[in-house]
């Protein structure tokens with residue numbers, strides 16, 4: 262069946278991937294309340310239907326952090342993507358490059374920055390998690406700079422990992438022999454994936470941080486490794502530490518509160534991603550789309566405000582722009598598409614998103630994404 266929307270890619274991904282991986286992508290923390298709110302609050306916002314406005318020419322392109330985007334969409338950093346399809350980060354980065362949008366490489370990606378750059382022809386945006394070993398972090402930032410990554414997304418909403426019940430049940434925290442056996446059986450029950458990723462897709466390590474994660478046995482145990490190695494002592498002062506090592510655009514990812522947004526402005530960062538980590542961290546935290554307006558109001562004139570969480574269609578992209586985001590990041594949308602069909606899956610999903618955005622713009626009478634504002638929304 263040809264996928265018509267992100268939900269179709271989700272279903273195809275569910276069929277192709279072992280349960281432990283699909284649940285890792287699909288799930289959120291605790292009761293998954295925030296995960297659900299990201300989607301339902303987005304759905305509750307409605308666009309105004311407008312007519313007779315000459316929508317024969319539409320402009321979807323925009324510019325953020327000095328980069329031209331063919332549409333206001335960025336692939337969000339997603340860990341372990343190389344486990345969803347063979348060298349998954351390279352496949353997604355190629356699809357993003359072809360679509361004219363940036364790809365963000367997670368600190369806990371399987372492929373290295375160099376591998377992604379070689380495959381796609383452009384250095385990715387790089388997402389940073391702070392690991393306790395600062396000497397290693399300095400080296401990582403130096404490598405990232407030398408690789409020419411244009412933007413650093415510093416993720417600040419994961420000092421500790423939120424409890425994700427699905428991952429705990431599937432043995433992603435501390436893999437017991439029983440969980441390992443179940444995972445092995447599940448892997449064998451998905452032969453396409455097994456052949457593509459496990460047989461042909463190695464090495465399965467955390468590419469850029471492989472040398473700092475030698476104590477990580479199987480990737481399936483990596484949530485436990487994160488708990489041991491991420492640095493929960495990070496404060497606003499550490500932004501200066503990062504800044505000393507990163508002269509380019511520095512963007513804090515995971516800000517949900519206007520007061521934090523003002524502090525971020527004082528620290529001199531260039532941008533923010535309004536995000537609750539896709540509902541994977543503090544359950545009960547507000548949805549990203551509901552938190553966006555206050556943050557735009559607080560710092561939108563000074564900082565580039567992006568958002569992610571719950572974006573599943575081009576209509577959602579237009580809603581976020583109407584509420585003041587300069588662009589949306591998408592996480593699960595591309596992870597599902599990659600798991601479902603590799604590079605072609607991500608390319609197909611991005612084409613759908615673009616068509617949906619075009620249609621939403623046409624039916625709301627919005628001819629340029631850079632002009633999107635509150636007037637597009639029903640009160």
Ligand SMILES: Cc1cc2nc3c(=O)[nH]c(=O)nc-3n(C[C@H](O)[C@H](O)[C@H](O)COP(=O)(O)O)c2cc1C
Pocket residue numbers: 285286287299337338339340367368369388416514536537538539540569570571572590591592593594596
């Ligand atoms: C499977 C998965 C892995 C993720 N890994 C990371 C990561 O390594 N670093 C990061 O900053 N955010 C990570 N995120 C969060 C995403 O970057 C993004 O904030 C979130 O997925 C947006 O919500 P959405 O999935 O509803 O689009 C991950 C999200 C998912 C679904």
